[in-house]
Amino acid sequence: xxxxxxxxxxxxxxxxxxxxxxxxxxxxxxxxxxxxxxxxxxxxxxxxxxxxxxxxxxxxxxxxxxxxxxxxxxxxxxxxxxxxxxxxxxxxxxxxxxxxxxxxxxxxxxxxxxxxxxxxxxxxxxxxxxxxxxxxxxxxxxx
Ligand SMILES: O=C1C[C@@](O)(C(=O)O)C[C@@H](O)[C@@H]1O
Numbered sequence: 001x002x003x004x005x006x007x008x009x010x011x012x013x014x015x016x017x018x019x020x021x022x023x024x025x026x027x028x029x030x031x032x033x034x035x036x037x038x039x040x041x042x043x044x045x046x047x048x049x050x051x052x053x054x055x056x057x058x059x060x061x062x063x064x065x066x067x068x069x070x071x072x073x074x075x076x077x078x079x080x081x082x083x084x085x086x087x088x089x090x091x092x093x094x095x096x097x098x099x100x101x102x103x104x105x106x107x108x109x110x111x112x113x114x115x116x117x118x119x120x121x122x123x124x125x126x127x128x129x130x131x132x133x134x135x136x137x138x139x140x141x142x143x
Contacts, residue, residue, distance in 0.1 A: 002072040007049040009073045010039055011064060013081030013090075014056040019106070027106045028131075058089055065093040075126075076101040084109065084119045091120045105130045 001007060012032060015022060020031035036052045043050030051073075053064045061083070068076060076094070078101050083090055094101055103125040109116040110130065122128055 001074060002049045005047055005049050006074050007051070007072045008043065008075050008077060009064075009068050010036070010050060010052045010077045011061060012052070012054040012079050013061060013083050016079055016081050016106075017054050017056070058083055058087055062089055062093040065090070065097055065099075068099055069097040073099055075099060077104055078102070078121065079104045079106065080119075080121060084121065085116060087120055091124070094121070095124065100126050102126055103128045108132045 017032055019027055019035065020029055032054060039050050039052070049072075053061075055061050055064070061080075065076070076099055078090075078094070080087060080090055080103070084103075084105070101121070101124075103119060103121045105128075108130045109119070111132075119128075
């Protein structure tokens with residue numbers, strides 16, 4: 001909680017700073033700034049704090065998750081980018097701080113290359129959100 005409000009931290013991993021110009025047929029035309037502005041507005045509507053963090057560096061993401069333990073973060077929404085399929089370290093950080101998290105993807109990783117189907121986060125996430133043809137699909141189960 002921060003200032004009496006629920007506090008959500010949105011973390012975007014590598015290459016998501018290129019949203020809008022990066023493979024737009026897969027990731028769409030909205031920039032990261034557009035996505036963050038929409039998230040901020042939704043936060044206001046829900047009377048919640050929303051903070052954003054993006055990094056191309058695995059260790060910087062681990063550091064930010066560790067900071068979340070003491071900065072009042074109640075929940076994390078994470079798009080790990082390419083680290084989805086590789087990062088034991090980010091998974092360990094999330095489990096280490098014991099903050100509930102949702103895994104989010106701009107594309108449908110389950111309908112892409114087979115090696116993208118595996119996620120180091122999916123068994124621990126409260127929910128998994130992927131986007132299918134411009135609509136959003138909840139894949140995981142809310143617990
Ligand atoms: O960088 C990304 C973006 C992604 O996480 C997505 O949002 O669809 C999917 C990953 O496989 C990919 O490496």
